[in-house]
Amino acid sequence: MKREYHKWYSQNLEKEMELLVFGHTGTKVLFFPPRMGRFYDYENWKIIDALEPKITNGELQLFCVDSVDLESFYNSFQHPDYRIYRHIQYEKYVLKEVLPLANTINPNPNIISAGCSLGAYHAVNVAMRHPHLFCKVVGMSGRYDLTKSKGYFQDLLSGYHNDFVYFNMPNQYLKNMEDDFLIHQLDKMDIILAIGKEDQFLDSNYELSGILNEKGISHQIIEWDGEAHKCRYWRKMVQLYL
Numbered sequence: 001m002k003r004e005y006h007k008w009y010s011q012n013l014e015k016e017m018e019l020l021v022f023g024h025t026g027t028k029v030l031f032f033p034p035r036m037g038r039f040y041d042y043e044n045w046k047i048i049d050a051l052e053p054k055i056t057n058g059e060l061q062l063f064c065v066d067s068v069d070l071e072s073f074y075n076s077f078q079h080p081d082y083r084i085y086r087h088i089q090y091e092k093y094v095l096k097e098v099l100p101l102a103n104t105i106n107p108n109p110n111i112i113s114a115g116c117s118l119g120a121y122h123a124v125n126v127a128m129r130h131p132h133l134f135c136k137v138v139g140m141s142g143r144y145d146l147t148k149s150k151g152y153f154q155d156l157l158s159g160y161h162n163d164f165v166y167f168n169m170p171n172q173y174l175k176n177m178e179d180d181f182l183i184h185q186l187d188k189m190d191i192i193l194a195i196g197k198e199d200q201f202l203d204s205n206y207e208l209s210g211i212l213n214e215k216g217i218s219h220q221i222i223e224w225d226g227e228a229h230k231c232r233y234w235r236k237m238v239q240l241y242l
Helices: 054-055 082-105 118-129 180-187 202-214 230-242
Strands: 003-010 015-022 027-032 059-067 111-117 136-140 190-196 220-222
Touching: 003 082, 015 082, 027 118, 027 136, 054 059, 054 202, 082 118, 082 180, 111 230, 118 136, 136 230, 190 202, 190 230, 202 220, 220 230
Parallel strands: 027 059, 027 111, 111 136, 136 190, 190 220
Antiparallel strands: 003 015, 015 059
């Protein structure tokens, strides 16, 4: 299995960023790490190994990106205005730096956005905001409105709200989306939400599913037994949904 390491200074984030690429061809997968995770987590947790047959056969090529969650949503030392601003910078890094690199390495036009835990939020949010770029999105154990508290998961914006927050919370901006062209683009994507029956984010997934149903956007929501919010479950999920 081909493995490449990349590192460069990001103009959008004003810091060095790293990523790993697995595979040589096939549909590209933009793979976001879990909450406060790193670009090497999926490799360390054997999730990449679970996909080795598809990667080796040239079906998939994975681009495992790093996160800046500790500088954005989980940066309690900064005002929420800065937290969402840092997240927006991160999205620009993904769209203007990572995707161009991926397209240079692999001209295959098909791109999947995927992630686990907070990585599912990143994957779903970027795909819902830019559906023309992706053929599929897979959110595993995700939370789709970071301003709602649930159990020990707190509101990551500390009660703060502005337009930037609104337009980065899928369960908020999709609810009021009325653009038929965007709705059509979303309906063309293969949308998969996988969540454990005992996961604290179960309601968030069903809220998103309900919004998509109201808009006539086809998708799948799949329940797993138990909480299913650990890497041993994600190893099985990626085999089924990627």
